[in-house]
Amino acid sequence: MAPSKTGVELGKSHERPTLSASIAPALTALLDHIAEDLAREYVRLMEVAARKDGADVPTATSRDRRKA
Amino acid sequence: MTYATGDWTLTEAARLLEEPQHRLIYMCEKGVVEPDVQDAEGRGSSRRFSNRNLLEFAVALRLRDLELPATLIGAVVHVIRAFERAVGREIRGFKLPDSLRAKEAPDLRIVISDGQRLYFTLGANAEPPKVYGGINLDQFREARGVGRSSPRLKLVRPEPPDGVFHDDDFGGPERSRHARVEISVSRIARDLPLDT
Numbered sequence: 070m071a072p073s074k075t076g077v078e079l080g081k082s083h084e085r086p087t088l089s090a091s092i093a094p095a096l097t098a099l100l101d102h103i104a105e106d107l108a109r110e111y112v113r114l115m116e117v118a119a120r121k122d123g124a125d126v127p128t129a130t131s132r133d134r135r136k137a
Numbered sequence: 138m139t140y141a142t143g144d145w146t147l148t149e150a151a152r153l154l155e156e157p158q159h160r161l162i163y164m165c166e167k168g169v170v171e172p173d174v175q176d177a178e179g180r181g182s183s184r185r186f187s188n189r190n191l192l193e194f195a196v197a198l199r200l201r202d203l204e205l206p207a208t209l210i211g212a213v214v215h216v217i218r219a220f221e222r223a224v225g226r227e228i229r230g231f232k233l234p235d236s237l238r239a240k241e242a243p244d245l246r247i248v249i250s251d252g253q254r255l256y257f258t259l260g261a262n263a264e265p266p267k268v269y270g271g272i273n274l275d276q277f278r279e280a281r282g283v284g285r286s287s288p289r290l291k292l293v294r295p296e297p298p299d300g301v302f303h304d305d306d307f308g309g310p311e312r313s314r315h316a317r318v319e320i321s322v323s324r325i326a327r328d329l330p331l332d333t
Contacts, residue, residue, distance in 0.1 A: 092212060
């Protein structure tokens with residue numbers, strides 16, 4: 070069967086309590102901190118790769134730099 | 138409003154992932170995977186999943202194969218979702234699993250070190266991967282709520298036993314001592330049987 074490519078707006082399912090909501094708040098904060106660090110590094114790696122290829126990754130940071 | 142692609146029934150998701158449906162249901166019942174498109178709400182309502190959910194299932198099931206607790210698996214899925222949101226604020230159009238399927242995408246991995254600690258690594262091309270996390274797995278094995286102000290709840294930076302890192306050491310970038318299990322989220326994303 071061919072995979073669907075339909076874009077779907079997310080519904081109410083995220084409003085109910087989830088497993089992550091049951092994790093201790095301090096642990097959740099730690100997990101979020103890890104995710105933020107990973108995201109920063111991911112963006113940096115993509116920018117490095119793009120510069121190597123002479124391309125541009127339109128990150129929010131690079132957009133801000135261009136405005137400045 | 139978050140936007141997700143894909144719209145799969147449980148049957149379709151199970152067939153795509155080549156997994157029995159009960160394993161996917163388990164992940165939903167435990168709250169590890171939250172159906173993006175539609176959750177089951179009473180009789181006559183069935184779950185429907187996004188492509189992102191497929192990635193979450195695939196990662197969660199690999200972790201479940203290691204008999205890791207659902208709470209830990211849920212925490213990993215939590216990080217993946219938070220990671221997607223955070224990158225999406227910087228890179229327009231960043232979306233899982235699609236963006237990790239790109240050829241040049243950095244390699245995001247989960248590492249269980251010495252059966253004791255959870256790490257994430259991220260690397261690309263010639264650069265050695267960087268290590269994040271180091272959460273004691275006991276945090277997930279204990280009952281919920283434990284660790285609300287636990288002094289053990291902190292990140293651990295890898296330190297070599299003799300104070301010196303050796304390139305030929307066993308143990309990967311997180312410097313596991315005796316054992317390590319590594320799961321590539323990026324490779325799982327690439328191997329999802331999606332046309333995009």
